[in-house]
Amino acid sequence: MSAPASLTEPVFPPLAINPELVRKILVRFIQNEVQKVGYERVVLGLSGGVDSSLVASLASQALGPNNVLAVIMPYKASDPKSRSDALQVVQQLGINQLEVDITPQIDAYFERFPDADQRRRGNKMARERMTILYDQSSGFRALVIGTSNKTELLLGYGTIYGDMASALNPVGDLYKTQVWQLADAVGVPTGIVQKAPSADLWSGQSDETELGFAYRMVDQLLYYLVDRRYSKEELSRLGFEPAFIDDIIRRVRDNQYKRRLPVIAKLSSRTVDQEFRYPRDWGH
Amino acid sequence: MSADGQLTVGLAQIDSALGDRDRNLARHRQWVAQAVDAGVKLLVFPELSLTGYFLRDLVVDSAIRLDGPAMKDLLSLSGDLDVVLGAIVEEPDHRYFNASLYLSRGELVHVHRKVYLPTYGMFDEQRYLASGDRFRSFKTSYGRAGMLVCEDIWHLSSAYILSLEGVDMIICPSASPGRGLSIDERLGTAESYNLVCRTYAQFLTTFFLYCNRVGYEDGANFWGGSMVIGPNGDILAQEEDADEALVVATLDLGDVRRERLANPLLRDERVELTINEMRRAWHERTRKPY
Numbered sequence: 043m044s045a046p047a048s049l050t051e052p053v054f055p056p057l058a059i060n061p062e063l064v065r066k067i068l069v070r071f072i073q074n075e076v077q078k079v080g081y082e083r084v085v086l087g088l089s090g091g092v093d094s095s096l097v098a099s100l101a102s103q104a105l106g107p108n109n110v111l112a113v114i115m116p117y118k119a120s121d122p123k124s125r126s127d128a129l130q131v132v133q134q135l136g137i138n139q140l141e142v143d144i145t146p147q148i149d150a151y152f153e154r155f156p157d158a159d160q161r162r163r164g165n166k167m168a169r170e171r172m173t174i175l176y177d178q179s180s181g182f183r184a185l186v187i188g189t190s191n192k193t194e195l196l197l198g199y200g201t202i203y204g205d206m207a208s209a210l211n212p213v214g215d216l217y218k219t220q221v222w223q224l225a226d227a228v229g230v231p232t233g234i235v236q237k238a239p240s241a242d243l244w245s246g247q248s249d250e251t252e253l254g255f256a257y258r259m260v261d262q263l264l265y266y267l268v269d270r271r272y273s274k275e276e277l278s279r280l281g282f283e284p285a286f287i288d289d290i291i292r293r294v295r296d297n298q299y300k301r302r303l304p305v306i307a308k309l310s311s312r313t314v315d316q317e318f319r320y321p322r323d324w325g326h
Numbered sequence: 327m328s329a330d331g332q333l334t335v336g337l338a339q340i341d342s343a344l345g346d347r348d349r350n351l352a353r354h355r356q357w358v359a360q361a362v363d364a365g366v367k368l369l370v371f372p373e374l375s376l377t378g379y380f381l382r383d384l385v386v387d388s389a390i391r392l393d394g395p396a397m398k399d400l401l402s403l404s405g406d407l408d409v410v411l412g413a414i415v416e417e418p419d420h421r422y423f424n425a426s427l428y429l430s431r432g433e434l435v436h437v438h439r440k441v442y443l444p445t446y447g448m449f450d451e452q453r454y455l456a457s458g459d460r461f462r463s464f465k466t467s468y469g470r471a472g473m474l475v476c477e478d479i480w481h482l483s484s485a486y487i488l489s490l491e492g493v494d495m496i497i498c499p500s501a502s503p504g505r506g507l508s509i510d511e512r513l514g515t516a517e518s519y520n521l522v523c524r525t526y527a528q529f530l531t532t533f534f535l536y537c538n539r540v541g542y543e544d545g546a547n548f549w550g551g552s553m554v555i556g557p558n559g560d561i562l563a564q565e566e567d568a569d570e571a572l573v574v575a576t577l578d579l580g581d582v583r584r585e586r587l588a589n590p591l592l593r594d595e596r597v598e599l600t601i602n603e604m605r606r607a608w609h610e611r612t613r614k615p616y
Contacts, residue, residue: 056508058508060509060510060511063507063510063511063512063513064507066568067504067568070547071545075545319382320382320383320384321345321381321382321384322544322545323344323380324344324384325343325344326343326344
């Protein structure tokens with residue numbers, strides 16, 4: 043599959059954003075949600091991809107570069123280009139950086155389970171990175187800021203308690219095609235915006251190959267399905283292939299658990315997250 | 327009405343701490359002081375300014391009683407100017423209302439209990455709150471006023487009823503979360519509210535004071551955009567941004583009379599016809615066999 047053409051092809055009009063308005067809302071969101079709970083800083087995993095580069099930029103604008111710690115956590119099979127892209131972002135923004143090679147801890151573990159497949163290894167790496175970020179958040183007195191976008195959250199294309207874990211997420215309501223627009227507008231290096239999105243579990247991996255469709259395509263379908271609540275028949279009339287529609291609906295449904303707290307066996311008359319309903323920003 | 331027929335109004339476009347009444351009361355005091363310095367005679371705070379909006383189970387802990395000790399603090403805000411603020415009011419029968427209070431010279435002049443409680447999409451008010459059962463205007467030192475809280479204005483009849491009572495001014499405290507992305511410079515919500523508020527002012531030939539809050543709660547952003555609108559639909563003052571701000575405008579209260587002479591919409595309104603037609607439509611809708 044070719045590069046995503048994130049900047050070269052025209053944007054699907056309903057997903058076109060006013061980047062300056064969105065930037066302003068998200069910068070203030072980060073300031074507000076971090077500072078009102080008594081923090082000044084954030085820490086994030088910087089992969090060198092467009093999502094984390096965008097979040098690094100927004101966080102730097104919101105809190106100042108000194109209050110942002112980017113942790114670069116390569117594995118030996120990661121594409122070296124990812125690391126150099128991440129370092130370019132660090133340098134451009136002037137934020138703090140820390141490099142932790144996760145190879146020793148991953149390999150030590152999988153020595154005992156040599157038959158583990160790519161998926162297990164990938165999820166383990168994502169969770170290993172999460173534990174590093176949460177540890178660093180304690181050392182740096184910072185909140186972990188998330189980088190999962192709306193496309194990933196809906197499709198479940200992420201690791202629960204891995205890269206999906208964070209204290210706050212400024213980009214979780216932006217589709218990938220919207221992330222591209224905003225990233226370009228805030229000055230994320232063009233090479234990063236234009237490269238093929240990848241979880242980078244091995245060199246040359248591509249999200250779009252693995253998922254089996256292009257982000258531009260699935261974002262359009264998700265927009266009609268989720269935001270506009272089109273029925274299957276209506277989606278089909280728009281020209282989407284029935285098999286594609288079914289696949290996406292199934293993915294969204296099957297990954298619902300990743301977007302929720304663990305299911306709690308109900309016994310009392312006031313159960314957490316059932317009748318016990320308080321805002322996250324309680325007292326702030 | 328003031329001697330010169332002028333009224334300086336202020337909209338306190340503020341953020342509120344969620345479920346922290348003491349902190350919010352202190353902030354009300356600061357904004358009142360600032361408004362007094364600016365010569366404001368009527369200061370409007372946003373919906374639930376004393377408590378924050380997405381309270382969920384905090385509704386119970388955040389409530390005040392109109393005959394309770396907290397009222398003294400609130401009334402004391404209105405020594406030098408009239409104040410509209412938002413609070414959760416617990417009635418003696420333990421129903422909780424999303425209420426807007428008009429205070430003047432240390433007295434409670436009027437309470438409006440929000441009638442239309444949004445319970446769809448991101449909203450869940452009916453789960454926690456009881457809904458008000460009336461729209462009533464009231465007399466102020468500056469003419470007749472009516473209050474509508476946020477979602478109330480999305481029902482045409484609410485403003486229409488107030489206009490039949492002859493209001494000079496509709497006051498709308500709001501906690502509207504922004505949403506709806508496009509290439510426009512404002513969110514969809516901001517566009518809609520501008521349209522609705524200006525339409526009411528022009529159709530009902532009345533001043534319209536819209537005070538929305540700013541800040542974030544659980545990720546939702548409140549977009550501000552507070553505005554003072556004249557009885558011809560013109561925006562007299564607005565803070566378009568989502569910053570905390572005191573929006574000040576001096577109203578010429580004679581504009582209502584002049585507008586109603588130029589556009590006697592209210593005079594020509596066929597109220598009885600409306601009532602009869604509504605009764606007929608309602609009858610047909612409810613008596614019609616399935």
